[in-house]
Amino acid sequence: MVNLMLANMVTALNNALDLCLNESSDIIVLGEDVGKDGGVFRVTDGLIKKYGPDRIVDTPLAESSIIGTSIGMAIAGMHPFPEIQFGGFSYIGFDQLAAHAARYRSRTMGNIQIPMVVRMPVSGGVRTLEHHSESPEALFSHIGGLIVVEPSTPYDAKGLLIKAAHSKDPILFLEPTKLYRLFKQEIPDGMYEVPIGKANLAKEGDDLTIITYGTMAREVQKTVEENNISADVLDLRTINPIDESAILKSVKKTGRALIVHEASLSFGVGAEISARIGEKCLYDLKSPVMRVGGFSFPYPFSGDEDYWVPNRNKVLYYIKKLMDS
Amino acid sequence: MIKEAYNTSIKNMQVMDEDSNVDISLIPKDLDDKKLIEMYKFMNLGRAVSNKLLALQRLGKVATFAPLNGEEAVQVGSAYAMDKNDYIVPIYRTHLSLIVRGVPLKSLFTAVKGYEEAYSSISDYHTTPEIIVVGSQFTHAAGIAYGLKYRKIGNAVIVYGGDGSTSEGDFYEAINFAGVFNLPVIFMIENNEWAISVPRSRQSAAETLAQKGVAAGIKSIQVDGNDVLAVYKATKDALESIKQNGKPVLIEALTYRMGMHTTSDDPTKYRPEEDVDAWQKKDPIKRLQRYLISKKIWNDEMEQSMIEENKELVNQAAKDIESVKSEPEKMFDNVYSFIPETLQEEKDEAVKNNFWQ
Ligand SMILES: Cc1ncc(C[n+]2csc(CCOP(=O)(O)OP(=O)(O)O)c2C)c(N)n1
Numbered sequence: 127m128v129n130l131m132l133a134n135m136v137t138a139l140n141n142a143l144d145l146c147l148n149e150s151s152d153i154i155v156l157g158e159d160v161g162k163d164g165g166v167f168r169v170t171d172g173l174i175k176k177y178g179p180d181r182i183v184d185t186p187l188a189e190s191s192i193i194g195t196s197i198g199m200a201i202a203g204m205h206p207f208p209e210i211q212f213g214g215f216s217y218i219g220f221d222q223l224a225a226h227a228a229r230y231r232s233r234t235m236g237n238i239q240i241p242m243v244v245r246m247p248v249s250g251g252v253r254t255l256e257h258h259s260e261s262p263e264a265l266f267s268h269i270g271g272l273i274v275v276e277p278s279t280p281y282d283a284k285g286l287l288i289k290a291a292h293s294k295d296p297i298l299f300l301e302p303t304k305l306y307r308l309f310k311q312e313i314p315d316g317m318y319e320v321p322i323g324k325a326n327l328a329k330e331g332d333d334l335t336i337i338t339y340g341t342m343a344r345e346v347q348k349t350v351e352e353n354n355i356s357a358d359v360l361d362l363r364t365i366n367p368i369d370e371s372a373i374l375k376s377v378k379k380t381g382r383a384l385i386v387h388e389a390s391l392s393f394g395v396g397a398e399i400s401a402r403i404g405e406k407c408l409y410d411l412k413s414p415v416m417r418v419g420g421f422s423f424p425y426p427f428s429g430d431e432d433y434w435v436p437n438r439n440k441v442l443y444y445i446k447k448l449m450d451s
Numbered sequence: 452m453i454k455e456a457y458n459t460s461i462k463n464m465q466v467m468d469e470d471s472n473v474d475i476s477l478i479p480k481d482l483d484d485k486k487l488i489e490m491y492k493f494m495n496l497g498r499a500v501s502n503k504l505l506a507l508q509r510l511g512k513v514a515t516f517a518p519l520n521g522e523e524a525v526q527v528g529s530a531y532a533m534d535k536n537d538y539i540v541p542i543y544r545t546h547l548s549l550i551v552r553g554v555p556l557k558s559l560f561t562a563v564k565g566y567e568e569a570y571s572s573i574s575d576y577h578t579t580p581e582i583i584v585v586g587s588q589f590t591h592a593a594g595i596a597y598g599l600k601y602r603k604i605g606n607a608v609i610v611y612g613g614d615g616s617t618s619e620g621d622f623y624e625a626i627n628f629a630g631v632f633n634l635p636v637i638f639m640i641e642n643n644e645w646a647i648s649v650p651r652s653r654q655s656a657a658e659t660l661a662q663k664g665v666a667a668g669i670k671s672i673q674v675d676g677n678d679v680l681a682v683y684k685a686t687k688d689a690l691e692s693i694k695q696n697g698k699p700v701l702i703e704a705l706t707y708r709m710g711m712h713t714t715s716d717d718p719t720k721y722r723p724e725e726d727v728d729a730w731q732k733k734d735p736i737k738r739l740q741r742y743l744i745s746k747k748i749w750n751d752e753m754e755q756s757m758i759e760e761n762k763e764l765v766n767q768a769a770k771d772i773e774s775v776k777s778e779p780e781k782m783f784d785n786v787y788s789f790i791p792e793t794l795q796e797e798k799d800e801a802v803k804n805n806f807w808q
């Protein structure tokens with residue numbers, strides 16, 4: 127029998143880490159303030175008590191080395207779970223990700239692989255300091271060789287993290303800060319996996335397909351519910367590799383596609399999806415593919431964030447525009 | 452025989468001890484009574500600002516904020532020693548470096564409320580916005596110093612960073628660059644023993660952070676960071692040395708973070724309250740106050756009127772930012788030096804269709 131627990135995303139992730147650490151001694155968690163403090167969002171809370179400071183490691187304050195040393199640990203046979211305190215600080219480790227984590231397998235024809243799960247909070251909406259609200263998923267996905275995962279529910283967060291722990295690839299695990307404690311769900315208290323690379327059809331409908339993920343997954347569902355719109359809502363859950371077949375299947379059915387993400391509009395995940403739809407099912411479309419994203423410039427200081435992040439007005443406007451064209 | 456390759460012994464300077472006894476021979480000549488009092492007032496203003504912003508944050512009137520309580524001597528002693536045309540490169544905790552430089556409290560409060568307007572005339576003060584990406588500020592400072600030297604402007608730069616920041620690659624790269632090119636820059640390491648929950652001992656196995664400078668060929672010194680006279684002297688000495696030989700200096704100031712890391716932090720998770728209590732006795736403000744009183748240049752009456760003055764100043768700043776509001780159209784104006792067509796389109800669409808209502 128499956129026992130259920132009521133969990134928000136933080137407790138779900140904490141529980142997943144606990145199960146994974148317990149299952150495999152190859153796994154360690156390392157990063158800034160992950161130990162005694164339990165992480166600035168408390169995702170690693172209590173783990174140091176249970177697993178000790180050799181497996182829950184407070185590192186010096188240096189992101190490039192947090193990722194670079196994790197690569198080395200993976201080469202040495204471990205399965206490191208580095209945490210980057212905020213997605214905006216991952217750029218300091220970007221070279222290690224793009225130049226090494228993404229290439230070791232192809233560089234050695236599969237002889238050396240880098241099993242590693244790089245966790246980081248992303249996206250905005252919580253009124254914090256500059257650099258604490260970035261949405262870097264397109265940057266990472268563009269590299270190739272890095273798997274990019276971004277759950278929007280406690281259930282998916284736990285299942286995807288466990289799946290990541292059972293994988294052999296370098297995985298960037300993006301956790302939307304705003305969703306950490308926004309709502310709770312009944313989830314199994316034991317081990318379960320959510321597949322990587324598979325979108326979740328969060329809502330079913332006839333008139334259009336909305337492809338989304340992360341913070342916007344919930345906003346889109348609320349918009350659709352509040353306005354009685356009949357839409358397929360696809361929550362990607364994995365950004366790279368993209369679940370193209372789920373997207374095409376739905377778009378072929380509805381004939382209309384809208385992509386909604388918080389990250390900047392230009393050169394983003396929406397552009398990638400739009401291109402694939404254009405290439406593979408243009409003649410099934412009743413109207414042009416449309417995109418909603420943050421404005422095409424960096425996330426502003428917190429005072430203006432509500433104006434930068436796409437809101438339900440903007441999503442609804444596009445739904446209508448799509449239906450009318 | 453193995454020879455010692457180099458000597459990393461680092462001098463540790465104190466001018467005024469914990470009981471406020473002063474070694475008169477070490478006090479810089481220019482530091483007259485008027486200046487002593489001015490520094491004392493700045494330190495108090497800094498704490499008043501910190502306490503006010505903390506209170507405003509708790510009321511939800513400003514966003515996340517990093518208090519500076521306990522670190523007033525490092526920031527005032529150093530910023531006050533700089534010439535007003537020298538550059539200051541601050542970080543998210545060194546609000547006092549900006550206050551001493553004359554940046555209006557309203558600007559500081561506006562930044563904490565979350566508006567870029569805070570920095571719309573920041574270069575007038577020969578300073579930059581408070582940098583948040585830990586360590587990155589050091590490279591900018593080295594670059595500014597390079598620019599000042601290249602353009603034959605005879606001024607120097609001071610850049611702040613915490614104990615934790617000296618673990619970042621950017622720190623090592625910046626001191627290295629400054630050493631190689633003999634740049635007029637002071638690296639002020641505000642070692643408050645903590646980087647959020649991570650203690651100083653976890654940042655480096657080096658006995659001092661100052662000795663990192665030695666490896667970069669930089670003159671490096673440690674000072675008692677709760678002794679404003681020592682910080683002032685070390686900074687003045689550094690400026691003098693830069694004037695003499697053009698070479699950078701690193702100062703490690705030993706102090707303590709009396710409060711939380713930021714308003715989102717709960718220090719009881721990771722450090723015992725008694726540790727903080729021990730540092731209450733070393734309060735840098737009290738230390739200078741005792742000295743001023745013993746010199747008979749400060750008294751209760753002056754203290755009272757200063758407290759009133761500071762209260763007015765911070766209350767005024769809090770009032771001044773009440774009217775600071777979002778003007779979302781302005782977000783588009785300074786992305787580039789011009790507005791590209793596609794960006795203009797994003798803006799027009801938002802306005803026309805009331806996305807911001
Ligand atoms: C590159 C980077 N990594 C992580 C953070 C999150 N963070 C902000 S301050 C801080 C600790 C900094 O410690 P220290 O340098 O000692 O300065 P202090 O805050 O103690 O003044 C951390 C980890 C950040 N802002 N930038």
Ligand SMILES: [Mg+2]
Binds near residue numbers: 613641642643644
């Ligand atoms: Mg510190």
